Amino acid sequence: MSELPAITEEELRRLCDFLYRRTGMVFTEAKRYYVERRVFERMAATGSGTFASYFARLRSDAEGEVEYFVNAFTVNETYFYREDHQLRCLTAELLADRLRLKGQEHAIRIWSVPCSTGEEPYSIAIWLLENWPMVDKYEIEIVGSDIDTGVLERARSGVFGKRALMRLSPYLVEKYFAPAGFETWKILDDLRNSVRFSRVNIVEPAETRPHGQFDVIFCRNVLIYFDDASRRVAAENLYENLAPGGYICLGHSESMSRITPLFEVRRFADAIVYQRTVGEPHG
Amino acid sequence: MAEEAKKRVMVVDDAALVRLYYRDTLEHAGFHVDEALNGLEALEKLLTAPVALLIVDINMPQMDGLTFVDAVRRREMPLASTPALITSTEGGAQDFAAARAAGANFYLVKPVTRERLLEVTAMLCGTAA
Numbered sequence: 001m002s003e004l005p006a007i008t009e010e011e012l013r014r015l016c017d018f019l020y021r022r023t024g025m026v027f028t029e030a031k032r033y034y035v036e037r038r039v040f041e042r043m044a045a046t047g048s049g050t051f052a053s054y055f056a057r058l059r060s061d062a063e064g065e066v067e068y069f070v071n072a073f074t075v076n077e078t079y080f081y082r083e084d085h086q087l088r089c090l091t092a093e094l095l096a097d098r099l100r101l102k103g104q105e106h107a108i109r110i111w112s113v114p115c116s117t118g119e120e121p122y123s124i125a126i127w128l129l130e131n132w133p134m135v136d137k138y139e140i141e142i143v144g145s146d147i148d149t150g151v152l153e154r155a156r157s158g159v160f161g162k163r164a165l166m167r168l169s170p171y172l173v174e175k176y177f178a179p180a181g182f183e184t185w186k187i188l189d190d191l192r193n194s195v196r197f198s199r200v201n202i203v204e205p206a207e208t209r210p211h212g213q214f215d216v217i218f219c220r221n222v223l224i225y226f227d228d229a230s231r232r233v234a235a236e237n238l239y240e241n242l243a244p245g246g247y248i249c250l251g252h253s254e255s256m257s258r259i260t261p262l263f264e265v266r267r268f269a270d271a272i273v274y275q276r277t278v279g280e281p282h283g
Numbered sequence: 284m285a286e287e288a289k290k291r292v293m294v295v296d297d298a299a300l301v302r303l304y305y306r307d308t309l310e311h312a313g314f315h316v317d318e319a320l321n322g323l324e325a326l327e328k329l330l331t332a333p334v335a336l337l338i339v340d341i342n343m344p345q346m347d348g349l350t351f352v353d354a355v356r357r358r359e360m361p362l363a364s365t366p367a368l369i370t371s372t373e374g375g376a377q378d379f380a381a382a383r384a385a386g387a388n389f390y391l392v393k394p395v396t397r398e399r400l401l402e403v404t405a406m407l408c409g410t411a412a
Contacts, residue, residue, distance in 0.1 A: 106372055129304055136301045137372055137393040194299040
C-alpha cells in the first residue's frame with residue numbers, strides 16, 4: 001500500500017469547519033483517525049492525489065462531492081426494535097394522549113429522524129401493527145428522514161441483513177419479510193409503502209419546516225454529534241415540527257433539558273420523553 | 284361455491300398498514316386475500332378474479348368505497364351479488380343508511396378487532412368461523 005498523504009493540523013481544522021457548517025456535526029483533532037479514514041476514502045474514490053486538490057473539489061462541490069462527503073460521515077449503525085421501550089411507551093401512553101387532545105381528527109403523524117437505512121420507521125410500523133388495536137382507525141403517516149441520501153436509497157429498497165433483524169422474533173421476520181438471498185430479507189411491499197422517506201438536514205429550518213407538524217418524533221443519537229450551538233438550532237427546529245402537545249423521543253444517553261428549556265420532560269413507565277407544551281412555550 | 288372459492292376475499296383500502304393488518308388476520312385463518320388501493324382498482328381486479336367477499340373502506344382517493352359498492356351492484360351477475368363489508372371510522376345512523384343504500388351487506392366501525400373481522404368475514408363468506 002502506498003503511503004497516505006498526511007493532513008496537517010490546519011487542513012484538518014478547515015475540513016472539520018467545512019463539515020460543521022454543512023451539517024452541525026463537530027469533529028476535532030481528537031477524532032483525527034476517524035476523520036482521516038473518511039477523507040482518504042473520498043480522496044481515493046475521486047482520484048485526488050493531495051488533500052489540497054480534494055478540498056478544492058469539495059468546496060466547489062464538483063460532481064456533487066459534498067453529498068458523498070457528508071454521507072461518509074454519518075453513522076448508520078442501527079437495527080429493528082432498537083430501544084423498544086420507547087415503542088412500548090408510544091402505544092401505551094403517547095398515542096392515547098395525542099388522541100385525547102386531537103378529538104375527532106383521524107390522522108397520526110410520526111417522524112423518524114435521522115432514520116438511517118429505515119430500521120426505525122419500519123419498526124414503528126411493525127410495532128403499531130402488532131401492538132396498537134387502533135391501527136385501522138387512524139390514518140397513520142410515518143416519515144423517515146436523513147441527511148444521507150445513500151442510506152435513504154437503501155431504506156426505500158427495504159432490504160436488510162441478518163444483523164438488522166437480530167432483535168426481531170423469527171415469527172415477526174417470517175410475517176413481515178420475504179427471503180431475498182443469502183442472509184438477506186426484503187420487507188413486505190405494504191410495509192414499504194407505509195413509510196415515506198425524505199432528505200433533511202435538521203439544522204436547516206428551510207429543510208425541516210416543509211415536513212409539517214408531527215404527533216411524535218423519534219430523534220435518536222444524532223444530537224450527540226453536534227456542538228451546543230447546532231444542538232440548540234436542531235432542538236428549536238424539531239420543536240417547530242411538533243404539534244402542540246406532541247412528543248419527542250431521544251436516545252438513551254441524550255437529554256433535551258441540557259439543550260433548551262422549550263420542552264417539558266415527561267416520565268412514563270417505559271421511557272422519558274419530551275413534550276411541546278400545549279400552550280405558549282415558557283422560557 | 285367450492286370451499287376454496289369461498290375463502291377468497293378482497294380488501295379495498297388506501298392505507299397500506301390497514302391492508303396489511305386485515306390481510307394478516309385473514310390469511311392466518313386460511314383466507315386468500317386480494318388487495319386494491321381504491322374502488323377503481325378493485326373494479327378492474329374483479330374482472331379477472333372474482334371474490335367471495337369485499338371488505339371496503341369508505342374514504343379512498345379515485346373512487347370511494349360507497350361509489351365502488353354501488354358500481355359493483357350495477358355490474359352483471361354473479362359479480363353484482365358479491366357481498367360487501369364496509370369498514371369505516373364513521374359510525375352514525377346516516378353513515379349506516381348511506382352504506383345500506385349503496386348496497387353494503389354489513390358495516391363495522393373501526394377499530395375492528397381481529398376476532399370481529401374473522402367472525403363477520405366467515406359469516407358473510409359462508410365458511411365455518
